[in-house]
Each structure stands twice: as structure tokens, then as C-alpha cells.
Amino acid sequence: MLRLAVLILLLANAGYYAWSQGLLRTWGLAPATQSEPERLERQLNPDALKLLSAQSPQPAEADEPEPAEAAASAPATPPTPSSTQCLQAGSFDERQAAALRQAAATLPSGSWTLDAVVVPGRWMVYMGRFADAEAVDKKRTELRALGIAYDRPGAALEPGLSLGRFSSEERAQVALRDLARQGVRTARVVVERAEAKAYTLRLPAVDAQLRTQLDALQGALAGKPLAACN
Template sequence: APAGPASSAPASAPATSGAASSPATAAAPAEPPACLQAGVFDARQADALRQAAAVLPEGSWTLEPTPITGRWMVYMGRFPDEEAVAKKRAELRALKIPYDRPGAALEPGLSLGRFSTEEAAQRGMALLANQGVRTARVVQERADAPGFMLRLPAVNDALRTRLDTTLQPALAGKTLRPCA
């Protein structure tokens, strides 16, 4: 009796799995296309991406305009030298006020906070004034600028293999991720 069920099960199993695996096997290598995106890139980075992506199939990618919003900072500086910066850091530590470097364009100086609008920066400066900060001011760290989002709406296996060698160097350290 054990040989009968065992022999009938394998006989029906290959027929069933063979019929089921043929369509599955045909679909497995061709994964459905995925939408991928990366960004935001500034105008210079977008130019590099356009050049790199030019070898990809027509219509397989787009650079969509996405503005880069400005940024405002509560700033102390420019100080005459590093000694003056060190003195101001000590004063801020005594007041328990956090700070960081403002970036090369505003050195030597100190950033007491970054904000997405001038109004928010003004409010931040008012709060700092209540804590004893008297010489800070609001500066625009970065102006509004055009930005771009790279979008690859239908990445299939064949295109995916080309992306690593074609686009990776031009992505400026950003990664491709699923579209939102």
C-alpha cells in the first residue's frame, strides 16, 4: 500500500508542478519594471546626469524640476581670528547654547541654527536673545535655486544592469530608491 500512494503522488506532482512552473519560470527572469528616483540635484549635477544618461534608451529617464528652497541661519561672525571664535564658543557653552560651523563661506563664525524661512530664523534669534545672545543676526545661507529629480519610470532587468556603470558616477553620492 505505501508504494501505491508514494508512486501516484510523485506522478501527479511533477505534472502539476511542471504545468505551474512553466509560467512561473517564464515570469521569474522578467521582473516587472520598477520606478526609481534620486535627487534633488542642483543645476551642475543635473548637467552631469544628462550627459551620463544620454546613452540610456530614449524615454527611460527624466529630470523633473524640483526647487531647492532657501535656508536661513542665525549667525555670529565674521570674527577677526580663531582666538575670537574660541572666546565666543566659551561664552555660548556657559549659556548652554548649541552652535556649529557655518560653512566655508561664513568662516570664521558660528551658526546658532538653520531654518527654512527667514521668519523662522527671526523667531529663533528672538529666543536666543532671551537667553543672553546679543550679537547674532539672521543671514541667508542659501538662496532658492532650481533643483532636479532624476526619475526612471520603468526600470527592467536589462536597464538595471546598465545603471550601475552608466549613472552611478553621476549620482553625486545619492542613491536610486523606489518612487514615492
């Protein structure tokens, strides 16, 4: 039985080899031919095929809108508002503010304001006025000997000496008493600057049109430039 099985296996292998190599083609036994002529016969409309290179233009897709249609369907862009800038100038005293109000009256209503702030007064412990510069130098020598600091009082109180500036008259009087205990006899308290109002011109939204009208303010600005708001 074993010999018979081996013989049958050998015959089967030999038959498969002869079939796969086309040796049995004359009896109609052979695998299907895959050579080039048979493939060409199975092609459908080969003359309709075209080769496209990478540079060849691609056909437009049917659902892509034309440029005119795309422009028409795009939402309208809202106009950009004109830019504005806040400008200010100051400070101005009462007289200057009055002239500025008159000049600014030619500008559009609501385009400007004059903002007032109270400038507090200031007091000084003062020595003077002296007869001349020689008298001032003599007094400086005496103060240095007492160890007391001094300063120039400003043009309105020359020739003289300042022994201190204070934000209230009460503080200045206290300082004067302390100086008297140190040997200062001829000093007194004076008002260096009285309490007053100061004004700032403010234009919160200057656009291109308003900027062309600001020349009307130049004569009333007292040489103070318009600058960006703080």
C-alpha cells in the same frame, strides 16, 4: 379433539425433521443439495477467471486520452512578462542634473525622468567671523553666561557661531530681536542656504535589457547609487 390436534402436530414435526435430514430421499423427498460439487457444476467458464494482486497493472480506461493527445488539447500557457523594477537616485543640483541629462540621453526614450523639487531656503542668526579659535572660545563663554544656546555654523561660515536656524527670514529677524533684548549685540541674520531646485533621477521600469545600459550613467551620478524607488 384436543388430543387429535396434538397428534397431528407431532406427526407434522416428525415429517419435517425426516425431510430436512434427507431420510425421505429414497421417496424423492429432500431439500436441494448445496454441496460443493453442485456449485461447481453451475459455474460459467471458470477457466476464464484470473486473480489480480494489488501490484498487478490496471487496464487503462478507454476514454482516457493518450499523453500526446492530452498535451495537444491543453490550453497554451501565455508567456510570462519580464519583470521590471523602479530605480531612482538623487538628489542633484542644477549642474549635476545637466550632466545627468546628457548621459541619460543615450537611454531609450521614455525610460527615465528627472523630477525637480524646490528646496526651501534657510536663514541663520550668526555671530562671526572671528579672528581665530581663541576669539570663538571667548564668545562662547559670554553666551553661556547669558544662558543662550549656540552651535557650529558649518564649514562655509567658520570660525563663527550659530544662534539658530530658521525656515524664513522673518522668523530669523524675530529671533535676532529677542536675542538683542537678552544682551546679544553683534549677531546678524545670514542666508545659510538659498532656495534652489533639487533633482531626482527616476527609471520607473528597468528590465534586464535596460539594466545593461545603465553603465552609461555611472560617471554622471556623482557617486549616488541607484536604489529601489520609495
